[in-house]
Amino acid sequence: MGYRRTFLIGFILISGLASMSLAEDYSLQYFLAKTSPKTMELSKKEKTELFNQLDSVLKQAQTVRAKIMQAIQTGETDARYQEGKFWITKLEEDRDSIQTGMQQIKLLKEKPTLLVASIKLYRSLKDLSSNFNAYNNLPPFSALVGDLAPEIKLWADPVFYNLYLLPLARSKDIEAKPVQKDKKPTLKEKKP
DSSP states (O other): OHHHHHHHHHHHHHHHHHHHHHSOOOSHHHHHHHHSSSOOOOOHHHHHHHHHHHHHHHHHHHHHHHHHHHHHHHTOSOOOHHHHHHHHHHHHHHHHHHHHHHHHHHHHHHOTTOHHHHHHHHHHHHHHHHHHHHHHTSHHHHHHHTTHHHHHHHIIIIIIIIIIIHHHHHHHHHHHSOOOOOOOOOOOOOOO
Protein backbone atom coordinates (compact mmCIF):
# COMPACT_ATOMS: atom_id res chain seq x y z
CA MET A 1 0.00 0.00 0.00
CA GLY A 2 2.81 2.42 0.91
CA TYR A 3 4.54 1.60 -2.39
CA ARG A 4 1.47 2.56 -4.41
CA ARG A 5 1.04 5.82 -2.54
CA THR A 6 4.71 6.74 -3.05
CA PHE A 7 4.47 5.85 -6.72
CA LEU A 8 1.28 7.91 -7.12
CA ILE A 9 2.76 10.95 -5.34
CA GLY A 10 5.95 10.67 -7.42
CA PHE A 11 3.94 10.41 -10.63
CA ILE A 12 1.86 13.49 -9.73
CA LEU A 13 4.97 15.51 -8.88
CA ILE A 14 6.74 14.54 -12.10
CA SER A 15 3.63 15.32 -14.16
CA GLY A 16 3.24 18.67 -12.46
CA LEU A 17 6.87 19.62 -13.04
CA ALA A 18 6.68 18.53 -16.68
CA SER A 19 3.59 20.62 -17.32
CA MET A 20 5.17 23.63 -15.64
CA SER A 21 8.29 23.35 -17.76
CA LEU A 22 6.27 23.13 -20.97
CA ALA A 23 4.31 26.31 -20.25
CA GLU A 24 6.45 29.31 -21.15
CA ASP A 25 6.10 32.63 -19.46
CA TYR A 26 6.06 35.35 -22.11
CA SER A 27 6.78 38.21 -19.74
CA LEU A 28 8.89 41.29 -20.24
CA GLN A 29 11.90 39.44 -18.82
CA TYR A 30 11.46 36.66 -21.38
CA PHE A 31 11.52 39.09 -24.29
CA LEU A 32 14.38 41.11 -22.79
CA ALA A 33 16.41 37.92 -22.57
CA LYS A 34 15.65 37.27 -26.26
CA THR A 35 17.11 40.67 -27.21
CA SER A 36 20.55 40.02 -25.72
CA PRO A 37 21.78 37.28 -28.06
CA LYS A 38 22.16 37.97 -31.74
CA THR A 39 19.51 35.38 -32.60
CA MET A 40 16.60 37.76 -32.75
CA GLU A 41 14.09 35.67 -34.65
CA LEU A 42 10.70 35.29 -33.06
CA SER A 43 8.47 32.34 -33.77
CA LYS A 44 4.88 32.87 -34.80
CA LYS A 45 3.72 31.99 -31.28
CA GLU A 46 6.20 34.44 -29.76
CA LYS A 47 5.01 37.21 -32.07
CA THR A 48 1.42 36.53 -31.06
CA GLU A 49 2.39 36.63 -27.40
CA LEU A 50 4.35 39.84 -27.98
CA PHE A 51 1.23 41.47 -29.42
CA ASN A 52 -0.87 40.15 -26.52
CA GLN A 53 1.60 41.59 -24.00
CA LEU A 54 1.68 44.94 -25.80
CA ASP A 55 -2.11 44.99 -25.84
CA SER A 56 -2.11 44.34 -22.10
CA VAL A 57 0.38 47.18 -21.51
CA LEU A 58 -1.77 49.55 -23.55
CA LYS A 59 -4.84 48.59 -21.52
CA GLN A 60 -2.90 49.29 -18.32
CA ALA A 61 -1.87 52.66 -19.75
CA GLN A 62 -5.50 53.38 -20.57
CA THR A 63 -6.52 52.65 -16.97
CA VAL A 64 -3.74 54.82 -15.53
CA ARG A 65 -4.58 57.62 -17.96
CA ALA A 66 -8.20 57.55 -16.80
CA LYS A 67 -7.12 57.67 -13.13
CA ILE A 68 -4.83 60.66 -13.73
CA MET A 69 -7.55 62.45 -15.70
CA GLN A 70 -10.03 61.85 -12.88
CA ALA A 71 -7.52 63.06 -10.27
CA ILE A 72 -7.01 66.32 -12.17
CA GLN A 73 -10.69 66.91 -12.86
CA THR A 74 -11.86 66.18 -9.31
CA GLY A 75 -9.16 68.30 -7.74
CA GLU A 76 -7.42 65.43 -5.96
CA THR A 77 -4.10 66.78 -7.22
CA ASP A 78 -2.61 70.09 -6.33
CA ALA A 79 -2.56 71.52 -9.85
CA ARG A 80 -3.45 75.03 -10.93
CA TYR A 81 -5.94 75.56 -13.71
CA GLN A 82 -3.38 76.23 -16.45
CA GLU A 83 -1.14 73.38 -15.36
CA GLY A 84 -4.14 71.06 -15.17
CA LYS A 85 -5.22 72.15 -18.63
CA PHE A 86 -1.75 71.33 -19.95
CA TRP A 87 -1.80 67.82 -18.46
CA ILE A 88 -5.35 67.21 -19.71
CA THR A 89 -4.09 68.01 -23.22
CA LYS A 90 -1.23 65.52 -22.78
CA LEU A 91 -3.68 62.91 -21.53
CA GLU A 92 -5.86 63.45 -24.60
CA GLU A 93 -2.79 62.84 -26.78
CA ASP A 94 -2.19 59.66 -24.80
CA ARG A 95 -5.74 58.51 -25.50
CA ASP A 96 -5.09 58.91 -29.22
CA SER A 97 -1.75 57.07 -28.92
CA ILE A 98 -3.38 54.20 -27.03
CA GLN A 99 -6.19 53.89 -29.58
CA THR A 100 -3.73 54.01 -32.47
CA GLY A 101 -1.55 51.39 -30.79
CA MET A 102 -4.49 49.05 -30.21
CA GLN A 103 -5.62 49.42 -33.82
CA GLN A 104 -2.13 48.64 -35.08
CA ILE A 105 -1.88 45.58 -32.83
CA LYS A 106 -5.18 44.34 -34.23
CA LEU A 107 -3.85 44.81 -37.77
CA LEU A 108 -0.54 43.14 -36.96
CA LYS A 109 -2.27 40.13 -35.43
CA GLU A 110 -4.02 39.60 -38.76
CA LYS A 111 -1.06 40.49 -41.00
CA PRO A 112 2.24 40.53 -39.10
CA THR A 113 4.27 41.71 -42.09
CA LEU A 114 2.77 45.20 -42.27
CA LEU A 115 5.69 47.60 -41.90
CA VAL A 116 3.65 50.83 -41.66
CA ALA A 117 1.46 49.40 -38.89
CA SER A 118 4.60 48.32 -37.02
CA ILE A 119 6.10 51.78 -37.28
CA LYS A 120 2.86 53.41 -36.09
CA LEU A 121 2.71 51.04 -33.12
CA TYR A 122 6.34 51.82 -32.26
CA ARG A 123 5.66 55.55 -32.47
CA SER A 124 2.61 55.20 -30.20
CA LEU A 125 4.66 53.29 -27.63
CA LYS A 126 7.44 55.89 -27.74
CA ASP A 127 4.97 58.77 -27.27
CA LEU A 128 3.30 56.99 -24.35
CA SER A 129 6.66 56.23 -22.80
CA SER A 130 7.71 59.86 -22.99
CA ASN A 131 4.48 61.20 -21.50
CA PHE A 132 4.27 58.56 -18.77
CA ASN A 133 7.85 59.31 -17.74
CA ALA A 134 6.84 62.96 -17.43
CA TYR A 135 3.84 61.99 -15.27
CA ASN A 136 6.07 59.77 -13.17
CA ASN A 137 8.34 62.73 -12.39
CA LEU A 138 5.44 64.68 -10.84
CA PRO A 139 4.70 63.75 -7.22
CA PRO A 140 0.89 63.85 -7.56
CA PHE A 141 0.96 61.44 -10.53
CA SER A 142 3.89 59.19 -9.67
CA ALA A 143 1.83 57.02 -7.32
CA LEU A 144 -0.69 56.41 -10.09
CA VAL A 145 1.88 55.68 -12.81
CA GLY A 146 4.28 53.56 -10.76
CA ASP A 147 6.40 51.14 -12.75
CA LEU A 148 4.32 51.44 -15.90
CA ALA A 149 6.42 54.28 -17.36
CA PRO A 150 9.72 52.36 -17.45
CA GLU A 151 7.87 49.21 -18.50
CA ILE A 152 6.40 50.91 -21.57
CA LYS A 153 9.86 52.20 -22.46
CA LEU A 154 11.32 48.69 -22.23
CA TRP A 155 8.52 47.22 -24.34
CA ALA A 156 9.03 49.92 -26.97
CA ASP A 157 12.77 50.10 -27.40
CA PRO A 158 14.66 46.95 -26.66
CA VAL A 159 11.80 44.51 -27.15
CA PHE A 160 9.53 45.68 -29.97
CA TYR A 161 12.15 47.64 -31.88
CA ASN A 162 14.92 45.01 -31.75
CA LEU A 163 12.87 41.83 -31.89
CA TYR A 164 10.13 42.80 -34.31
CA LEU A 165 10.55 46.10 -36.15
CA LEU A 166 14.20 45.80 -37.21
CA PRO A 167 13.93 42.21 -38.52
CA LEU A 168 10.73 43.16 -40.36
CA ALA A 169 12.37 46.21 -41.95
CA ARG A 170 15.41 44.13 -42.95
CA SER A 171 13.21 41.49 -44.57
CA LYS A 172 11.32 44.19 -46.48
CA ASP A 173 14.65 45.68 -47.57
CA ILE A 174 15.81 42.32 -48.91
CA GLU A 175 12.50 41.84 -50.75
CA ALA A 176 12.70 45.31 -52.28
CA LYS A 177 16.15 44.85 -53.79
CA PRO A 178 15.86 43.48 -57.30
CA VAL A 179 17.91 40.45 -58.15
CA GLN A 180 20.61 41.50 -60.60
CA LYS A 181 22.23 39.02 -62.91
CA ASP A 182 25.76 39.48 -64.04
CA LYS A 183 25.61 40.74 -67.56
CA LYS A 184 28.64 40.82 -69.72
CA PRO A 185 29.09 44.12 -71.44
CA THR A 186 28.74 43.86 -75.18
CA LEU A 187 31.85 44.88 -76.98
CA LYS A 188 31.47 46.87 -80.10
CA GLU A 189 33.75 45.73 -82.78
CA LYS A 190 35.50 48.42 -84.71
CA LYS A 191 35.98 48.03 -88.40
CA PRO A 192 39.55 48.39 -89.54
